[in-house]
Amino acid sequence: MKILNSSLKIFLSICLISMSDLIISQTITYSAQLKNDVEIKELYKSGDGEFKIKYYKSGDHIVRLEQNKVQLFTKNFEQLWEYYIPLIEGYGSSNYHKLACDENYIYVISYNVVVKAENSRSTLTRIDYSGNVKSIDFTTVFQLRSAYALEIVNGDLYVIAARATGSMTPYYNTVETSAHVICLDSEMNQKGKVADVPYSETGTENNLYWEYTGIHNGNFTFYSGYHRTKNGKPSADSKDQFFYEKYSLSSDLEVVEHTRQPRPAKEIQYLIPDKYDPKRWQVTTDSGFSSIRGTVQQMRTTKLFIESNEAKSPDLVKAMYDLSTTGKKDIKPYFETYTIDDIVYDPINDIVLVSFRTVSVGQQYLAFLNHELKPVKIYAYIALLPNSIVPSQPNVSLDIKEVIMSWESPENKLVKNGFDLAMEKADKSQFTFLNYDDYQIVLHDNFYTKQTWGYKVIR
Numbered sequence: 001m002k003i004l005n006s007s008l009k010i011f012l013s014i015c016l017i018s019m020s021d022l023i024i025s026q027t028i029t030y031s032a033q034l035k036n037d038v039e040i041k042e043l044y045k046s047g048d049g050e051f052k053i054k055y056y057k058s059g060d061h062i063v064r065l066e067q068n069k070v071q072l073f074t075k076n077f078e079q080l081w082e083y084y085i086p087l088i089e090g091y092g093s094s095n096y097h098k099l100a101c102d103e104n105y106i107y108v109i110s111y112n113v114v115v116k117a118e119n120s121r122s123t124l125t126r127i128d129y130s131g132n133v134k135s136i137d138f139t140t141v142f143q144l145r146s147a148y149a150l151e152i153v154n155g156d157l158y159v160i161a162a163r164a165t166g167s168m169t170p171y172y173n174t175v176e177t178s179a180h181v182i183c184l185d186s187e188m189n190q191k192g193k194v195a196d197v198p199y200s201e202t203g204t205e206n207n208l209y210w211e212y213t214g215i216h217n218g219n220f221t222f223y224s225g226y227h228r229t230k231n232g233k234p235s236a237d238s239k240d241q242f243f244y245e246k247y248s249l250s251s252d253l254e255v256v257e258h259t260r261q262p263r264p265a266k267e268i269q270y271l272i273p274d275k276y277d278p279k280r281w282q283v284t285t286d287s288g289f290s291s292i293r294g295t296v297q298q299m300r301t302t303k304l305f306i307e308s309n310e311a312k313s314p315d316l317v318k319a320m321y322d323l324s325t326t327g328k329k330d331i332k333p334y335f336e337t338y339t340i341d342d343i344v345y346d347p348i349n350d351i352v353l354v355s356f357r358t359v360s361v362g363q364q365y366l367a368f369l370n371h372e373l374k375p376v377k378i379y380a381y382i383a384l385l386p387n388s389i390v391p392s393q394p395n396v397s398l399d400i401k402e403v404i405m406s407w408e409s410p411e412n413k414l415v416k417n418g419f420d421l422a423m424e425k426a427d428k429s430q431f432t433f434l435n436y437d438d439y440q441i442v443l444h445d446n447f448y449t450k451q452t453w454g455y456k457v458i459r
Contacts, residue, residue, distance in 0.1 A: 053445050055395060055432045058101045061129065062434065062441070065099045070108060070127065075441065077454040081131040088112040088121050100150035100157070104128065105186060107157055109138065109147045117164035117175045122147040124159070124188060136188055144180060144194075149212045151220070153251050156191060157184045158220065160212045179210040181220055181253055195253035197222055202245065202260050206234045210247070219248040219256050275396055276345035276352055282307045283343060304340060306352065306373050313373035316354065320367050320375050324407050344396045347435045348417035348459050355398070366398070366423070368414060376412035379423045380405040384430075384447070396433045400426035418442040418457040 056063040061080075064071040068085040085108055087095050094113045099106065106129075111122040122138040122145060139145050144161035151158040159182050166174035179197035184190060197210055201224075208224040215221070225244040227235040241262055248257040284305045304316040313319070342355040346368075354367045354375075368377040384399040403423050418440040422431035428448040434441040444453040 053430055053432075054099065054397075055434060055443050056099060056101055057395070057434050057436075058106070059103050062443075063099065063101055063106055064443075065097060065108070068095060068097055068110065070099070070106065072106075072129065072131075073454075075456075080129075083127060083131070083133060085110050085125055086123070086135075088123060096148070098148065098150050100152050102152045102155065104155075107150055107152070109150055109159060111146045111148065113146070116167050117177075118145070118166075120145045120164065122161065124184075126186075126188060134188070142182060142190065142194075144182065146177075151215060153215075155186060156251075157186070157188070158182070158251075159184065160220070176207040177209055179212070179222060181249060183253065193253060195249050197247055197249075198245075198258070201226065201234075204232075204234075208245065216248070219250055222247040275342055280308055281343075281352055304354070306343070306354075306369065308373065311371065311373045313369065316367070316369075316375060320354075320356075320365070320378060323375050323409060324378055324380075342396065344433075345435060346417050346419065347437065347440055348457060349414045351414070353419060366419060368412075368419075370411065370414065374409075374411070376409040376414065378407045379403055381423065381426060384428065395435075398422060398431050399429075400431060401428055402426055416457075418455065421455060421457065 052067055054065045056065070060075055062073045062075060062077075064073065068087055069082060070085065071082040072080045074080065085097060088110060089112075096111055096113065098109050101107065106127040108125045108127070109122060110125070112120055114120050120139075123135055124138040124147070125133060125135045127133050138147055138159070138161075142161075143163075144159075145163060147159050147161035149160035151160075161180050161182065162177045163180070164175055164177045166176055178199045181195040181197070182190060183192055198208065200206055201208055206226065208226070210222040210224045213221050213223055223244055223246055225242060227240040227242055229235045229240050243260060243262055245260045246257060248255070250256050284307070302317055304313075306313045306316065339358075340354065340356050344353050344355065345351075346353055349368075351369055351371060352373075353369065355365070356367065357364045364381050364383045366379045366381070367375045370376045381403045382401040384401050400422060403426050406423070418431075418433050421442055422429075422433075422444070425431075425444060427446060430445045430447070432443040432445075434443070438459045440457040442455040442457060444455065446453070
């Protein structure tokens with residue numbers, strides 16, 4: 001099936017603004033308004049905690065996924081086509097969509113969640129960059145239902161899927177799941193075996209729900225956590241000891257690691273994608289982590305250090321506190337416990353930024369570190385969903401309702417970047433940042449005006 005050119009449906013106006021109109025910085029240029037309606041008014045995130053609008057870099061293209069709508073743009077924000085993935089029907093059905101792309105194809109796996117888990121279904125859609133579509137009923141072909149993640153490795157597509165039985169209602173939950181990984185070629189034919197992740201906790205009948213946490217050191221990695229009583233029985237009581245199991249598979253779908261261990265009290269182990277070069281910057285917290293692969297969502301810390309080959313930061317928790325109280329001598333020293341959400345790269349200044357929030361009040365912050373790894377600017381803002389977890393997406397996204405305060409050090413020599421642009425334009429919006437070698441693209445989805453804007457920020 002061939003996708004109709006979206007110019008029949010959507011009019012794209014390119015709005016180039018003269019240099020005299022640039023009020024933020026000469027490094028920031030307005031590029032275009034994408035005249036496509038933002039369909040989400042209040043439900044900014046899906047049931048699995050991720051933004052409903054996602055962007056993907058793919059060579060000279062940008063792929064946009066908004067619920068079941070796939071759109072292809074050039075890097076100058078010219079829309080080439082759009083395609084609606086057919087929704088999967090079913091009683092009480094909610095649809096979810098995951099996307100992966102390489103230089104040849106865009107793949108979208110769709111699955112529905114229904115009251116009776118065994119009635120859920122998945123479809124797999126392949127789209128080439130000319131807009132040609134091929135789809136299969138993934139459940140019928142491979143007997144796997146909820147396919148909830150995709151990876152492309154060396155031209156092969158890996159689908160992380162599940163089999164499930166039981167029912168989920170507001171009154172009871174009898175769902176049991178098993179996780180699996182299947183490798184497909186570009187024609188969506190199976191290659192090799194289906195890898196089965198252990199159904200139950202080691203040495204017990206206790207069913208495990210596996211959290212797929214991405215490719216780590218070249219391996220597909222899963223985590224599962226659970227409470228155990230002193231006599232080893234499953235428990236929902238947070239006072240009992242917490243264990244987690246880790247399971248890793250190579251690209252040949254061979255087991256390379258399977259461990260089970262107690263979790264230290266200060267850790268909440270959710271690994272997230274690298275948002276910067278972990279070989280260049282290393283992270284240490286008072287929870288003992290030493291890299292971004294261990295810097296966790298909802299991880300509480302009172303100390304944070306970042307180190308590179310060129311510099312070592314001070315204790316960033318204290319330094320960020322000191323900057324935010326500059327000139328307020330009447331405030332007694334009190335160092336808040338923070339949740340570190342993300343550490344991200346800024347290609348405009350060649351630095352890293354820290355996204356964090358206070359544990360006591362849940363206030364959101366974004367701190368800019370200079371080349372000496374000292375905080376020189378901090379924004380405080382209100383998120384659309386307070387205390388929301390940063391989604392595990394292939395890029396950086398922030399949901400900003402409004403900025404309430406900012407602090408800046410006299411030592412700040414940084415030029416304005418895409419993050420500054422987002423903070424200035426914050427108005428019930430999602431901002432997504434795509435980093436390139438010498439520029440940054442910012443996608444602004446405004447849930448108030450229901451418009452999408454694209455900006456290019458040059459170094």
